[in-house]
Amino acid sequence: MVPSLSRNAFEGWGITAHGWSLTVREERRLRVFENRVLRRIFGPMRDEVTGEWRKLHNEELNDLHCSPNIVRVIKSRRMIWAGHVARREEGRDVYRVSVGKPEGKRPVGRPRRRWKDNIQLDLQEVGYGDMDWI
16 A cells, blocks of 8 residues: 655655755765655565565656655756746845855865856756756
8 A cells, every 4th residue: 555645755844955056976865865765655565476575666666656856856946946046136145146256265176066057957957958047
């Protein structure tokens, strides 16, 4: 028996992804955590061939859980927020903080991935990579 889930299992957690800049490692860890939660919700499954109980595979979890995965939710909410930021005037604080360049020296090493860079990657992922959103 499959328990009924709300529209989105993560809605109740209050995830706000507007300014969240995810690394590849963080995305993977979020997917692992999401699968762990879904395995806990749906429980084990009896194997049809051997009759033994086993854990659900990731594909089976995706089939049972109809909502998009947490990384996709974060990316879509980030793009929605980018649309709000793009419609703001240049003098507004939200626009300046999100798109502006900070003054001063930067730390030594590879620059960290910026929020603006994540938006460009998200747009490329959905097929609008050549679009200039700001």
